Amino acid sequence: MKRLPIMLKLEGKTAAVVGAGKVAARHIPKLLSAGIKEVMVYSPSLDQSLAGYHDHSQIIWIKGEISERHSFDTDLLLLTSTNHELHQRLLEQRKPGQLIYLADDPVASDIHFPITITRGELSVALSTNGSSPTYAKQLKEKIEECLTDEIEGDLIFLDKVRRQVQEAVSEPSQRKQLLRQATSEKVLRNKDRDTLMKQMIDDVIH
Ligand SMILES: C[C@@]1(CC(=O)O)c2cc3[nH]c(cc4nc(cc5[nH]c(cc(n2)[C@H]1CCC(=O)O)[C@@](C)(CC(=O)O)[C@@H]5CCC(=O)O)C(CC(=O)O)=C4CCC(=O)O)c(CCC(=O)O)c3CC(=O)O
Protein backbone atom coordinates (compact mmCIF):
# COMPACT_ATOMS: atom_id res chain seq x y z
CA MET A 1 0.00 0.00 0.00
CA LYS A 2 2.06 2.96 -1.27
CA ARG A 3 1.27 6.37 0.24
CA LEU A 4 2.69 9.89 0.22
CA PRO A 5 2.43 11.73 3.56
CA ILE A 6 1.25 15.29 2.87
CA MET A 7 -0.25 18.16 4.90
CA LEU A 8 -3.78 18.92 3.70
CA LYS A 9 -5.30 22.41 3.87
CA LEU A 10 -8.97 22.13 4.83
CA GLU A 11 -10.04 25.78 5.14
CA GLY A 12 -12.98 26.39 2.82
CA LYS A 13 -13.54 22.67 2.29
CA THR A 14 -16.58 20.54 3.16
CA ALA A 15 -16.89 17.01 4.51
CA ALA A 16 -19.67 14.47 4.83
CA VAL A 17 -19.31 11.76 7.46
CA VAL A 18 -21.45 8.63 7.29
CA GLY A 19 -21.80 7.03 10.74
CA ALA A 20 -21.15 8.79 14.02
CA GLY A 21 -19.62 6.15 16.27
CA LYS A 22 -16.17 5.73 17.80
CA VAL A 23 -14.14 6.12 14.60
CA ALA A 24 -16.08 9.25 13.52
CA ALA A 25 -15.60 10.65 17.02
CA ARG A 26 -11.81 10.35 16.60
CA HIS A 27 -11.66 11.94 13.16
CA ILE A 28 -14.27 14.74 13.23
CA PRO A 29 -12.35 16.81 15.86
CA LYS A 30 -9.24 16.59 13.62
CA LEU A 31 -11.17 18.07 10.67
CA LEU A 32 -12.56 20.86 12.86
CA SER A 33 -9.22 21.76 14.40
CA ALA A 34 -7.77 22.03 10.88
CA GLY A 35 -10.38 24.74 10.18
CA ILE A 36 -12.67 22.88 7.76
CA LYS A 37 -15.68 24.96 6.66
CA GLU A 38 -18.45 22.42 7.09
CA VAL A 39 -18.96 18.92 8.48
CA MET A 40 -22.27 17.16 7.75
CA VAL A 41 -22.81 14.01 9.80
CA TYR A 42 -25.26 11.36 8.56
CA SER A 43 -26.16 8.81 11.20
CA PRO A 44 -29.14 7.51 13.18
CA SER A 45 -27.21 8.08 16.43
CA LEU A 46 -24.44 10.38 17.59
CA ASP A 47 -21.50 9.28 19.74
CA GLN A 48 -21.61 10.95 23.16
CA SER A 49 -18.31 12.76 22.56
CA LEU A 50 -19.75 14.45 19.43
CA ALA A 51 -22.77 15.92 21.23
CA GLY A 52 -20.89 19.07 22.26
CA TYR A 53 -19.87 19.83 18.67
CA HIS A 54 -23.51 19.47 17.65
CA ASP A 55 -24.72 21.70 20.51
CA HIS A 56 -22.24 24.39 19.44
CA SER A 57 -23.23 24.07 15.74
CA GLN A 58 -19.73 22.98 14.74
CA ILE A 59 -21.23 20.01 12.93
CA ILE A 60 -24.54 19.55 11.13
CA TRP A 61 -26.21 16.28 12.11
CA ILE A 62 -28.66 14.77 9.63
CA LYS A 63 -30.33 12.11 11.71
CA GLY A 64 -31.13 8.82 9.95
CA GLU A 65 -29.66 5.92 8.02
CA ILE A 66 -27.97 6.44 4.69
CA SER A 67 -28.69 4.13 1.76
CA GLU A 68 -26.71 3.63 -1.45
CA ARG A 69 -29.16 5.92 -3.27
CA HIS A 70 -27.69 8.88 -1.44
CA SER A 71 -25.02 10.93 -3.19
CA PHE A 72 -22.53 13.34 -1.66
CA ASP A 73 -20.83 16.25 -3.38
CA THR A 74 -18.53 17.31 -0.55
CA ASP A 75 -14.75 17.62 -0.95
CA LEU A 76 -14.19 14.85 1.61
CA LEU A 77 -16.34 11.80 2.30
CA LEU A 78 -15.64 9.76 5.45
CA LEU A 79 -17.36 6.38 5.54
CA THR A 80 -17.32 5.27 9.17
CA SER A 81 -20.49 3.24 9.56
CA THR A 82 -20.49 -0.50 10.24
CA ASN A 83 -22.05 -1.20 6.82
CA HIS A 84 -19.25 -2.44 4.56
CA GLU A 85 -21.51 -2.97 1.52
CA LEU A 86 -22.87 0.57 1.77
CA HIS A 87 -19.32 1.95 1.85
CA GLN A 88 -18.40 0.02 -1.30
CA ARG A 89 -21.50 1.26 -3.18
CA LEU A 90 -20.86 4.87 -2.15
CA LEU A 91 -17.24 4.49 -3.25
CA GLU A 92 -18.41 3.38 -6.70
CA GLN A 93 -20.60 6.51 -7.00
CA ARG A 94 -17.89 8.94 -5.96
CA LYS A 95 -17.79 12.46 -7.37
CA PRO A 96 -14.72 13.42 -9.44
CA GLY A 97 -11.95 14.83 -7.28
CA GLN A 98 -13.60 13.76 -4.03
CA LEU A 99 -11.30 12.29 -1.37
CA ILE A 100 -12.80 9.24 0.29
CA TYR A 101 -11.89 7.60 3.61
CA LEU A 102 -13.24 4.14 4.41
CA ALA A 103 -12.76 3.19 8.07
CA ASP A 104 -13.03 -0.50 7.21
CA ASP A 105 -10.97 -0.53 4.01
CA PRO A 106 -7.54 1.15 4.27
CA VAL A 107 -6.53 -0.17 0.84
CA ALA A 108 -9.43 1.53 -0.98
CA SER A 109 -9.11 4.76 1.08
CA ASP A 110 -7.62 7.84 -0.60
CA ILE A 111 -6.48 9.16 2.75
CA HIS A 112 -5.35 7.86 6.13
CA PHE A 113 -5.26 9.68 9.41
CA PRO A 114 -1.79 9.20 10.83
CA ILE A 115 -1.28 9.59 14.55
CA THR A 116 -0.31 13.19 15.08
CA ILE A 117 1.65 14.82 17.86
CA THR A 118 1.57 18.62 17.93
CA ARG A 119 3.64 21.05 19.93
CA GLY A 120 2.69 24.54 18.75
CA GLU A 121 3.75 24.75 15.11
CA LEU A 122 5.46 21.34 15.21
CA SER A 123 3.55 18.39 13.80
CA VAL A 124 4.83 14.83 13.97
CA ALA A 125 2.74 12.36 12.01
CA LEU A 126 3.32 8.64 12.19
CA SER A 127 1.79 5.71 10.43
CA THR A 128 2.49 2.01 10.15
CA ASN A 129 0.43 2.03 6.96
CA GLY A 130 -2.24 -0.04 8.67
CA SER A 131 0.17 -2.78 9.81
CA SER A 132 -0.49 -2.16 13.49
CA PRO A 133 -2.46 0.81 14.86
CA THR A 134 -1.64 -0.50 18.34
CA TYR A 135 2.11 -0.39 17.67
CA ALA A 136 1.71 3.13 16.24
CA LYS A 137 -0.03 4.20 19.46
CA GLN A 138 2.87 2.84 21.55
CA LEU A 139 5.44 4.53 19.34
CA LYS A 140 3.59 7.81 19.80
CA GLU A 141 4.19 7.63 23.53
CA LYS A 142 7.92 6.99 23.01
CA ILE A 143 8.24 9.93 20.63
CA GLU A 144 6.34 12.19 23.03
CA GLU A 145 8.93 11.44 25.71
CA CYS A 146 11.66 12.79 23.39
CA LEU A 147 9.86 16.07 22.69
CA THR A 148 10.85 18.79 25.14
CA ASP A 149 8.67 21.60 26.51
CA GLU A 150 10.93 24.13 24.80
CA ILE A 151 9.88 23.25 21.26
CA GLU A 152 6.78 25.45 21.14
CA GLY A 153 8.59 28.60 22.31
CA ASP A 154 11.62 27.83 20.15
CA LEU A 155 9.45 27.71 17.04
CA ILE A 156 7.73 31.01 17.87
CA PHE A 157 11.21 32.57 18.26
CA LEU A 158 12.56 30.95 15.08
CA ASP A 159 9.57 32.03 13.02
CA LYS A 160 10.11 35.63 14.14
CA VAL A 161 13.86 35.42 13.43
CA ARG A 162 13.22 33.96 10.00
CA ARG A 163 10.99 36.88 9.04
CA GLN A 164 13.50 39.40 10.43
CA VAL A 165 16.35 37.79 8.47
CA GLN A 166 14.34 37.60 5.26
CA GLU A 167 13.55 41.30 5.56
CA ALA A 168 17.01 42.54 6.58
CA VAL A 169 19.40 40.25 4.72
CA SER A 170 19.30 39.86 0.94
CA GLU A 171 22.38 37.70 0.40
CA PRO A 172 21.19 34.04 0.36
CA SER A 173 24.36 32.56 1.90
CA GLN A 174 24.29 35.08 4.77
CA ARG A 175 20.60 34.35 5.34
CA LYS A 176 21.24 30.64 5.44
CA GLN A 177 24.13 31.06 7.90
CA LEU A 178 22.10 33.28 10.25
CA LEU A 179 19.11 30.93 10.15
CA ARG A 180 21.38 28.00 10.96
CA GLN A 181 23.02 29.89 13.85
CA ALA A 182 19.57 30.78 15.21
CA THR A 183 18.85 27.07 15.72
CA SER A 184 22.05 26.47 17.71
CA GLU A 185 21.84 25.71 21.44
CA LYS A 186 24.04 28.77 22.04
CA VAL A 187 21.28 31.04 20.69
CA LEU A 188 18.17 29.05 21.61
CA ARG A 189 19.16 28.60 25.25
CA ASN A 190 20.46 32.17 25.66
CA LYS A 191 18.46 34.11 28.28
CA ASP A 192 18.17 37.14 25.99
CA ARG A 193 18.05 35.42 22.63
CA ASP A 194 16.06 38.21 20.94
CA THR A 195 18.78 40.77 21.60
CA LEU A 196 21.57 38.33 20.72
CA MET A 197 19.93 37.52 17.40
CA LYS A 198 19.32 41.18 16.55
CA GLN A 199 23.03 41.83 17.17
CA MET A 200 24.00 38.94 14.93
CA ILE A 201 21.78 40.27 12.13
CA ASP A 202 23.23 43.78 12.59
CA ASP A 203 26.80 42.42 12.44
CA VAL A 204 26.09 40.79 9.10
CA ILE A 205 24.40 43.76 7.42
CA HIS A 206 26.79 46.49 8.66
C1 LIG B 1 -5.57 2.46 8.44
C2 LIG B 1 -6.10 3.11 9.71
C3 LIG B 1 -7.21 4.05 9.38
C4 LIG B 1 -6.80 5.30 8.69
O1 LIG B 1 -6.62 5.23 7.49
O2 LIG B 1 -6.73 6.34 9.30
C5 LIG B 1 -6.67 2.16 10.72
C6 LIG B 1 -7.45 1.06 10.40
C7 LIG B 1 -8.00 0.13 11.29
N1 LIG B 1 -7.85 0.15 12.65
C8 LIG B 1 -8.45 -0.95 13.20
C9 LIG B 1 -8.48 -1.29 14.56
C10 LIG B 1 -7.95 -0.54 15.63
N2 LIG B 1 -7.56 0.79 15.55
C11 LIG B 1 -7.09 1.17 16.76
C12 LIG B 1 -6.61 2.47 17.06
C13 LIG B 1 -6.24 3.43 16.19
N3 LIG B 1 -6.23 3.30 14.83
C14 LIG B 1 -5.55 4.32 14.27
C15 LIG B 1 -5.25 4.46 12.94
C16 LIG B 1 -5.56 3.64 11.89
N4 LIG B 1 -6.39 2.57 11.98
C17 LIG B 1 -5.04 3.84 10.53
C18 LIG B 1 -3.65 3.22 10.39
C19 LIG B 1 -2.62 3.84 11.33
C20 LIG B 1 -1.30 3.15 11.33
O3 LIG B 1 -1.13 2.03 10.85
O4 LIG B 1 -0.35 3.76 11.82
C21 LIG B 1 -4.99 5.21 15.32
C22 LIG B 1 -3.53 4.89 15.48
C23 LIG B 1 -5.13 6.71 15.03
C24 LIG B 1 -6.55 7.19 14.76
O5 LIG B 1 -7.30 6.57 14.02
O6 LIG B 1 -6.87 8.21 15.34
C25 LIG B 1 -5.81 4.81 16.55
C26 LIG B 1 -5.12 5.04 17.89
C27 LIG B 1 -6.18 5.58 18.82
C28 LIG B 1 -5.63 6.31 19.99
O7 LIG B 1 -4.57 6.92 19.93
O8 LIG B 1 -6.35 6.30 21.01
C29 LIG B 1 -7.19 0.08 17.68
C30 LIG B 1 -6.64 0.09 19.10
C31 LIG B 1 -7.34 1.00 20.04
O9 LIG B 1 -8.46 1.46 19.78
O10 LIG B 1 -6.76 1.15 21.11
C32 LIG B 1 -7.77 -0.99 16.97
C33 LIG B 1 -8.11 -2.41 17.50
C34 LIG B 1 -6.84 -3.25 17.54
C35 LIG B 1 -6.31 -3.63 16.16
O11 LIG B 1 -7.07 -4.12 15.31
O12 LIG B 1 -5.08 -3.43 15.95
C36 LIG B 1 -9.06 -1.68 12.14
C37 LIG B 1 -9.76 -3.00 12.31
C38 LIG B 1 -11.23 -2.77 12.61
C39 LIG B 1 -11.95 -4.08 12.73
O13 LIG B 1 -11.34 -5.12 13.02
O14 LIG B 1 -13.17 -4.05 12.50
C40 LIG B 1 -8.81 -0.98 10.95
C41 LIG B 1 -9.28 -1.28 9.56
C42 LIG B 1 -8.42 -2.31 8.89
O15 LIG B 1 -7.25 -2.52 9.26
O16 LIG B 1 -8.95 -2.89 7.95
Ligand SMILES: NC(=O)C1=CN([C@@H]2O[C@H](COP(=O)(O)OP(=O)(O)OC[C@H]3O[C@@H](n4cnc5c(N)ncnc54)[C@H](O)[C@@H]3O)[C@@H](O)[C@H]2O)C=CC1
Ligand atom coordinates in the same frame (compact mmCIF):
# COMPACT_ATOMS: atom_id res chain seq x y z
N1 LIG C 1 -10.09 2.96 11.07
C1 LIG C 1 -10.04 2.59 12.32
O1 LIG C 1 -9.18 3.04 13.09
C2 LIG C 1 -11.01 1.61 12.84
C3 LIG C 1 -11.99 1.12 12.01
N2 LIG C 1 -12.96 0.31 12.48
C4 LIG C 1 -14.04 -0.03 11.53
O2 LIG C 1 -14.80 1.19 11.36
C5 LIG C 1 -16.21 0.93 11.34
C6 LIG C 1 -16.91 1.77 12.42
O3 LIG C 1 -16.38 1.46 13.70
P1 LIG C 1 -16.90 2.18 15.02
O4 LIG C 1 -16.88 3.64 14.84
O5 LIG C 1 -16.12 1.57 16.13
O6 LIG C 1 -18.42 1.64 15.08
P2 LIG C 1 -19.62 2.25 15.94
O7 LIG C 1 -20.61 1.14 16.08
O8 LIG C 1 -19.13 2.96 17.14
O9 LIG C 1 -20.25 3.36 14.96
C7 LIG C 1 -20.92 3.05 13.79
C8 LIG C 1 -21.86 4.22 13.44
O10 LIG C 1 -22.41 4.02 12.17
C9 LIG C 1 -23.80 4.33 12.24
N3 LIG C 1 -24.49 3.65 11.12
C10 LIG C 1 -24.71 2.35 10.94
N4 LIG C 1 -25.36 2.14 9.77
C11 LIG C 1 -25.51 3.35 9.19
C12 LIG C 1 -26.07 3.81 7.97
N5 LIG C 1 -26.63 2.98 7.08
N6 LIG C 1 -26.05 5.14 7.70
C13 LIG C 1 -25.49 5.99 8.56
N7 LIG C 1 -24.94 5.62 9.72
C14 LIG C 1 -24.94 4.31 10.04
C15 LIG C 1 -24.19 3.88 13.62
O11 LIG C 1 -25.41 4.50 14.03
C16 LIG C 1 -23.00 4.38 14.42
O12 LIG C 1 -23.15 5.77 14.70
C17 LIG C 1 -16.34 -0.57 11.53
O13 LIG C 1 -16.55 -1.11 10.24
C18 LIG C 1 -15.02 -1.06 12.09
O14 LIG C 1 -14.70 -2.32 11.59
C19 LIG C 1 -12.97 -0.02 13.80
C20 LIG C 1 -11.99 0.39 14.67
C21 LIG C 1 -10.92 1.22 14.22
